[in-house]
Amino acid sequence: MLGLMQDRPLLISQLLEYAAIYHPKVEIVSKTVEGPTHRSNYAEIHRRAKRAAKALAALGIVMGDRVATLAWNGYRHFELYYGISGMGAVCHTVNPRLFPEQIAYIANHAEDKALFFDLTFLPLVEKLAPQLKSVRHWVLMTDRAHMPKASSVPNLLCYEELLAAQSEDYAWPSFDERTASSLCYTSGTTGNPKGVLYAHRSTVLHSFAVCMGDTLALSSRDSVLVVVPMFHANAWGLVYAAPMCGAKLVLPGPHLDGPSVHAQIEAERCTMSAGVPTVWLALLNYLTETGKRIDTVKKFVIGGSAAPRSMIETFQEKYGAYVIHAWGMTEMSPLGTTGMLKPAMYDWPVQKRLDIQQKQGRAVYGVDMKIVDDEGREMPRDGKAFGRLLVRGPWITSGYFKGEGGSVIDREDWFDTGDVATLDADGFMQITDRSKDVIKSGGEWISSIDLENAAVGHADVKEACVIGIKHPKWQERPLLLVIRRPGTALDRAGMLKYLEGKVAKWWMPDDVVFVDELPHTATGKLLKAKLREEYADYKLPTA
Ligand code: ADP
Numbered sequence: 001m002l003g004l005m006q007d008r009p010l011l012i013s014q015l016l017e018y019a020a021i022y023h024p025k026v027e028i029v030s031k032t033v034e035g036p037t038h039r040s041n042y043a044e045i046h047r048r049a050k051r052a053a054k055a056l057a058a059l060g061i062v063m064g065d066r067v068a069t070l071a072w073n074g075y076r077h078f079e080l081y082y083g084i085s086g087m088g089a090v091c092h093t094v095n096p097r098l099f100p101e102q103i104a105y106i107a108n109h110a111e112d113k114a115l116f117f118d119l120t121f122l123p124l125v126e127k128l129a130p131q132l133k134s135v136r137h138w139v140l141m142t143d144r145a146h147m148p149k150a151s152s153v154p155n156l157l158c159y160e161e162l163l164a165a166q167s168e169d170y171a172w173p174s175f176d177e178r179t180a181s182s183l184c185y186t187s188g189t190t191g192n193p194k195g196v197l198y199a200h201r202s203t204v205l206h207s208f209a210v211c212m213g214d215t216l217a218l219s220s221r222d223s224v225l226v227v228v229p230m231f232h233a234n235a236w237g238l239v240y241a242a243p244m245c246g247a248k249l250v251l252p253g254p255h256l257d258g259p260s261v262h263a264q265i266e267a268e269r270c271t272m273s274a275g276v277p278t279v280w281l282a283l284l285n286y287l288t289e290t291g292k293r294i295d296t297v298k299k300f301v302i303g304g305s306a307a308p309r310s311m312i313e314t315f316q317e318k319y320g321a322y323v324i325h326a327w328g329m330t331e332m333s334p335l336g337t338t339g340m341l342k343p344a345m346y347d348w349p350v351q352k353r354l355d356i357q358q359k360q361g362r363a364v365y366g367v368d369m370k371i372v373d374d375e376g377r378e379m380p381r382d383g384k385a386f387g388r389l390l391v392r393g394p395w396i397t398s399g400y401f402k403g404e405g406g407s408v409i410d411r412e413d414w415f416d417t418g419d420v421a422t423l424d425a426d427g428f429m430q431i432t433d434r435s436k437d438v439i440k441s442g443g444e445w446i447s448s449i450d451l452e453n454a455a456v457g458h459a460d461v462k463e464a465c466v467i468g469i470k471h472p473k474w475q476e477r478p479l480l481l482v483i484r485r486p487g488t489a490l491d492r493a494g495m496l497k498y499l500e501g502k503v504a505k506w507w508m509p510d511d512v513v514f515v516d517e518l519p520h521t522a523t524g525k526l527l528k529a530k531l532r533e534e535y536a537d538y539k540l541p542t543a
Helices: 012-022 041-060 077-084 100-112 119-131 158-162 200-211 233-245 258-267 277-290 309-318 343-347 352-358 448-456 492-499 528-534
Strands: 027-031 039-042 066-070 088-094 114-117 137-140 180-185 197-199 225-226 248-251 271-275 298-303 322-328 335-340 361-363 368-372 389-391 415-423 430-435 439-441 444-446 463-469 473-485 509-513
Touching: 012 041, 012 077, 012 233, 039 041, 041 077, 066 100, 066 119, 077 088, 077 233, 088 368, 088 389, 100 119, 100 180, 100 197, 114 119, 114 352, 137 158, 158 258, 158 322, 158 439, 180 233, 197 200, 200 233, 200 335, 225 233, 225 258, 233 248, 233 271, 233 322, 233 335, 248 335, 258 277, 277 430, 298 309, 309 352, 322 361, 322 528, 335 352, 335 463, 343 352, 368 415, 439 463, 444 448, 448 463, 448 473, 448 492, 463 528, 492 509
Parallel strands: 027 248, 066 088, 066 114, 088 180, 114 137, 225 248, 225 271, 271 298, 298 322, 473 509
Antiparallel strands: 027 039, 180 197, 322 335, 335 361, 361 430, 368 389, 389 415, 415 430, 439 444, 439 473, 463 473
């Protein structure tokens, strides 16, 4: 017997419509690329999103068409998120930090019909335009005064003029909640980028989750500085969740340096912010140099890569801002876990509490999670055993756009995250490695990340990277690559001596190589696949 509740579809347009009715005056503040700070609110943004939807229809965009954005965090990008998805098209956020060839590949693969872009990216788009085969409309996200006198981009349109030509008289269409809403390509450390195609339903459910008290506890009392870019995994869902609860949004554009972030926090009395560790490092350096404070901030969400223990400690102990360590991935909309402590843990001594907060957090309701060995057998949740981390849930991918990469889930919907992790009895997950980076030695696994962390503890080490090298007896053994700090003279013996006692004896690297640089992806992650290729024939001294 089925229940008798209404089967109303969950649609992205409803999020903004709700905010326009119940939080009309709540502000959306943007640092624009044109210069000045722009102030708007949910009521106005809702009206403009409707104009944007009508402008798209006038350009011939129909349901299912991909409309690309190449833009910073700002109000125009925000209203486009809603205008595009709300009218039934797919908002394809393109990461401008990718290499130009990757951007061209992505736009062609997605078959984008239109491209909306910030002034900053005009030179990039001029260069790329001849390669973007499917794009029919090029829209510069600015007003007439800032339009270039001449440009090689064909029929360049002015965003504000497109909006001005439309009225606000528009009712959001209703359709199947499983309709595709947005598209984001993973940066792909191997092979070509792959598209993750979100749906209205998955996005709305993810927004509920973001607002939950034990997830990010977003609410109408928050003023959120959205440091995490809207072109990378939907700004971790904050730009959808904020209108759901009426939170104020502060959109920083490209201004993510320490002084700018501090100034925006002060000016807008931000209570919360979210971003990757690099940005917070810059902010903390600035605070240390100037002695300034950030007293309005109650919580920082840190994710994308592991939050360093010292960063969590400094934010909490020195600045009184709670750190929510979060983990997720583009394929997961992106939230999987957040590090909200359980009640008793708040009373723990600082160092014991930090042990837990350094982990990546607990599964958000809606995300099933388990760790398995190479044969797929579930491993114990004892905080020690580590295995491949599998997830499933209503905002987790079931396959990449256009079937790229083949099937990615098993018969029970489990998706392999590519991460290797432990789970403890309290449910806290800790990433120990990427599965392709973990070193398989004599049937046991060695965490390359743990070894790297131990190595960078040495004062002379600027950066460290550990890769597995084929070994006749052990299958693989670790090789440590080190960039020395300028002016230091650390050698192999000194490095190995330092690691003694800090890692298990059988984890000790078989060799240490000093290098001048290490390759990184466009998003700053170590390109270990490239290093493995480069060192494929490396002879370990003990082999
Ligand atoms: P990319 O940066 O490659 O485009 P994602 O942003 O989707 O892709 O990256 C997801 C991956 O980032 C995760 O699978 C995990 O390896 C890593 N990651 C995300 N958050 C954390 C975290 N808090 N700690 C450690 N690793 C993390």
